[in-house]
Amino acid sequence: MKLLERLPRESGGEYALRTIKENIVSLELAPGSQISENELASEMGLSRTPVREALIELSKVKIVDIQPQKKSTIPLIDYDMVEESRFMRSLLECAVAELDCQMACPEDLERLSENIRLQNLYLDEFYSGQFVTLDNQFHGMLFDIAKKSQVYALIQNISIHFDRVRTMALSSVKNTKIVQDHVDLVDAIRRKDAKAAQELMEKHLNRYDIDAAALRAVYPQYFK
Amino acid sequence: MKLLERLPRESGGEYALRTIKENIVSLELAPGSQISENELASEMGLSRTPVREALIELSKVKIVDIQPQKKSTIPLIDYDMVEESRFMRSLLECAVAELDCQMACPEDLERLSENIRLQNLYLDEFYSGQFVTLDNQFHGMLFDIAKKSQVYALIQNISIHFDRVRTMALSSVKNTKIVQDHVDLVDAIRRKDAKAAQELMEKHLNRYDIDAAALRAVYPQYFK
DNA sequence: ATTATACAACTTGTATACTAGAATTCAATT
DNA sequence: AATTGAATTCTAGTATACAAGTTGTATAAT
Numbered sequence: 001m002k003l004l005e006r007l008p009r010e011s012g013g014e015y016a017l018r019t020i021k022e023n024i025v026s027l028e029l030a031p032g033s034q035i036s037e038n039e040l041a042s043e044m045g046l047s048r049t050p051v052r053e054a055l056i057e058l059s060k061v062k063i064v065d066i067q068p069q070k071k072s073t074i075p076l077i078d079y080d081m082v083e084e085s086r087f088m089r090s091l092l093e094c095a096v097a098e099l100d101c102q103m104a105c106p107e108d109l110e111r112l113s114e115n116i117r118l119q120n121l122y123l124d125e126f127y128s129g130q131f132v133t134l135d136n137q138f139h140g141m142l143f144d145i146a147k148k149s150q151v152y153a154l155i156q157n158i159s160i161h162f163d164r165v166r167t168m169a170l171s172s173v174k175n176t177k178i179v180q181d182h183v184d185l186v187d188a189i190r191r192k193d194a195k196a197a198q199e200l201m202e203k204h205l206n207r208y209d210i211d212a213a214a215l216r217a218v219y220p221q222y223f224k
Numbered sequence: 225m226k227l228l229e230r231l232p233r234e235s236g237g238e239y240a241l242r243t244i245k246e247n248i249v250s251l252e253l254a255p256g257s258q259i260s261e262n263e264l265a266s267e268m269g270l271s272r273t274p275v276r277e278a279l280i281e282l283s284k285v286k287i288v289d290i291q292p293q294k295k296s297t298i299p300l301i302d303y304d305m306v307e308e309s310r311f312m313r314s315l316l317e318c319a320v321a322e323l324d325c326q327m328a329c330p331e332d333l334e335r336l337s338e339n340i341r342l343q344n345l346y347l348d349e350f351y352s353g354q355f356v357t358l359d360n361q362f363h364g365m366l367f368d369i370a371k372k373s374q375v376y377a378l379i380q381n382i383s384i385h386f387d388r389v390r391t392m393a394l395s396s397v398k399n400t401k402i403v404q405d406h407v408d409l410v411d412a413i414r415r416k417d418a419k420a421a422q423e424l425m426e427k428h429l430n431r432y433d434i435d436a437a438a439l440r441a442v443y444p445q446y447f448k
Numbered sequence: 449a450t451t452a453t454a455c456a457a458c459t460t461g462t463a464t465a466c467t468a469g470a471a472t473t474c475a476a477t478t
Numbered sequence: 479a480a481t482t483g484a485a486t487t488c489t490a491g492t493a494t495a496c497a498a499g500t501t502g503t504a505t506a507a508t
Binding site: 036037038048052066067068069070071072 | 488489490491
């Protein structure tokens with residue numbers, strides 16, 4: 001377990017959730033590995049209660065497998081789940097991109113562009129998570145602009161299925177391409193070209209879809 | 225609180241979640257009312273722990289408002305949330321209806337038709353919840369057929385925003401129209417007419433959209 | 449009368465103790 | 479030696495005790 005710094009005014013439960021999610025996405029908590037409420041709790045300096053709350057939440061989207069009275073594990077990568085998660089994200093994000101064409105004001109466009117500028121600065125920060133954080137912020141802003149922030153919050157957990165595959169594919173998808181996608185997308189929104197925005201978003205999200213078989217070859221022990 | 229019967233092998237937490245959800249949708253736990261973990265726990269014959277787990281889950285989709293160290297309430301109806309929930313359901317259900325046109329086998333169609341037959345039997349059971357249960361099963365089957373059952377599970381909670389408005393509108397939307405929508409939809413799926421299926425689903429879900437203003441006039445105390 | 453302060457009665461957050469069930473281990477018995 | 483069975487040791491589920499924070503009220507001081 002890689003421990004994170006506890007934020008000010010963050011409750012134990014929130015801290016536990018954030019930490020466990022981060023470790024699942026980074027594969028520090030490897031697919032297939034067994035976890036224990038007691039062990040996680042003592043590692044994080046908490047009691048079982050807040051840890052348990054976090055695990056229950058993650059089990060709702062099958063990113064943690066709680067077997068009552070037996071054990072809990074981090075599930076192996078199930079491509080059906082990855083596909084469901086991709087399906088959901090793709091549909092919602094494409095629709096949001098279309099909405100953004102109507103709803104984005106000049107200030108919104110400026111904020112998006114500023115985020116892209118930062119993305120360029122952190123292009124090569126594979127492991128610090130800075131680039132991923134910016135990428136998440138970018139997509140979150142698109143939902144906010146379309147007044148769909150609750151939808152964005154809801155797909156965060158199920159997206160972990162997608163995100164940990166993305167972690168494995170890190171070296172294969174060039175960040176420069178991702179940033180160029182973002183640039184093109186903001187251009188389309190600025191032009192209010194809904195069709196282009198939708199298509200660009202779809203293409204963007206499909207970048208991670210390419211090498212499922214290749215990943216399975218490199219990390220066979222992580223797949224179902 | 226209207227108490228439900230506890231199912232066999234149902235954990236306390238699951239029972240609490242099911243009971244509380246049911247009471248929110250039925251407006252038994254009225255919008256704006258204050259709730260207490262202790263009170264709910266003693267009413268259901270449980271301790272705070274499983275009740276608390278249920279409330280935390282519902283608070284994630286803002287259908288319960290937990291104000292730390294202060295109080296918890298059932299939020300007033302927020303039409304922005306209703307709209308987000310409708311947006312999400314509509315997009316996903318329409319896409320699923322399209323997929324169903326490719327994926328439904330004859331047995332699936334038979335199961336859907338059987339469900340519709342039952343809907344006709346319970347047409348007038350407004351308050352028993354039988355009709356609503358069948359309606360939910362029908363929509364759940366459409367997701368199952370498209371291999372998107374996890375997506376369906378995920379939108380259940382946020383749909384409560386939509387569902388409790390539907391409860392208020394019960395008398396205004398005729399069940400016969402709903403059943404006819406279902407019949408038409410299954411027909412389209414049988415014909416593998418994806419465009420028709422998508423359009424029928426959109427029309428179907430929009431039936432509840434009509435009288436937001438009217439509802440606000442009848443139940444002003446429930447709205448933000 | 450008004451303001452300030454202290455206290456009581458709530459709330460949720462967390463820790464811990466206890467219960468129940470499953471798996472494993474090891475010893476006793478066949 | 480193989481098998482059964484009891485004890486141990488895991489697990490998660492639940493109940494409860496306690497901590498910490500907020501609100502409202504009552505009392506005291508101005």
